[in-house]
Amino acid sequence: MKITICRDEHEFDVAAAWRIIAQMLEKPDAVIGLSTGQTTKNMHAIVSDIYRQYPFDTSRVTLFNVDELTNLPRSYAGCCYTMIAEQIARPLGIPDERFLMPPTLSDDFERECRDFQNALEARGGIDLQMLGLGYNGHIGINQPGTPFGSETWVSPMDPIFEARVRRETGVGPDYPLGGLTLGIRTIMHARRIILIAKGAHKAEMVRQMLRGPVTEDIPASVLQLHPNCEFLLDAEAASAL
Ligand code: GLP
Numbered sequence: 001m002k003i004t005i006c007r008d009e010h011e012f013d014v015a016a017a018w019r020i021i022a023q024m025l026e027k028p029d030a031v032i033g034l035s036t037g038q039t040t041k042n043m044h045a046i047v048s049d050i051y052r053q054y055p056f057d058t059s060r061v062t063l064f065n066v067d068e069l070t071n072l073p074r075s076y077a078g079c080c081y082t083m084i085a086e087q088i089a090r091p092l093g094i095p096d097e098r099f100l101m102p103p104t105l106s107d108d109f110e111r112e113c114r115d116f117q118n119a120l121e122a123r124g125g126i127d128l129q130m131l132g133l134g135y136n137g138h139i140g141i142n143q144p145g146t147p148f149g150s151e152t153w154v155s156p157m158d159p160i161f162e163a164r165v166r167r168e169t170g171v172g173p174d175y176p177l178g179g180l181t182l183g184i185r186t187i188m189h190a191r192r193i194i195l196i197a198k199g200a201h202k203a204e205m206v207r208q209m210l211r212g213p214v215t216e217d218i219p220a221s222v223l224q225l226h227p228n229c230e231f232l233l234d235a236e237a238a239s240a241l
Helices: 009-026 038-053 080-089 109-122 159-169 184-188 200-211 219-225
Strands: 002-006 031-034 062-065 067-070 128-131 153-155 178-181 193-197 229-234
Touching: 002 009, 009 031, 009 038, 009 128, 009 193, 009 229, 038 080, 038 193, 062 080, 067 080, 109 153, 109 178, 184 219, 193 200, 193 219, 200 219, 200 229
Parallel strands: 002 229, 031 062, 031 128, 128 193, 193 229
Antiparallel strands: 067 178, 153 178
């Protein structure tokens, strides 16, 4: 298990950004999985800034996001497609053919899950997956209790996040919302994973993920078993270790 602790948030954001860039430089046709949220915003902006100032070859890179909302149009600003497109895919000049994202609207999400996973496999599988850490230990949208054997699926959303989405979109409680996410098994097949967490509010969950038992109650704890996973933390997120 490799744990890297950065001095502060800025050092963390820069370190995370350079790991993404280094992956593209080392393997120009890399398949790189991203994740959305507060943790990744600055790091995406830094990658985009560096690219603007010192362009590097992205002509064969494939990007995707680990998860996506279902049953909302992409025009909703909280959709992962929209966030990743704006934060990093467009700034890096990645066209839609190399920006793999499942649709947010479909009449057959089981098929969309299969197609998404097959599309990643057709490109040789995931070279690097950047993963945020949910407050309850979720990774992607795999909530506590998700079987470690899960493949790409539509999971119930994190309840706190779901409440926010409903507030922002005005959709009522009877309208189904979900999260299409790589499953735990799919994530574990990535050749390399970087789990990123910053801030004091993540400290207790970071401790449970790294020092607690490997259990489906804390989905991120499974990463203890991945042969090539780095845990990149800022000092605050590491403060309970
Ligand atoms: C959401 C996303 C996850 C992300 C997590 C952490 O649940 N679906 O992929 O890792 O939030 O978010 P934040 O970085 O805002 O704490």
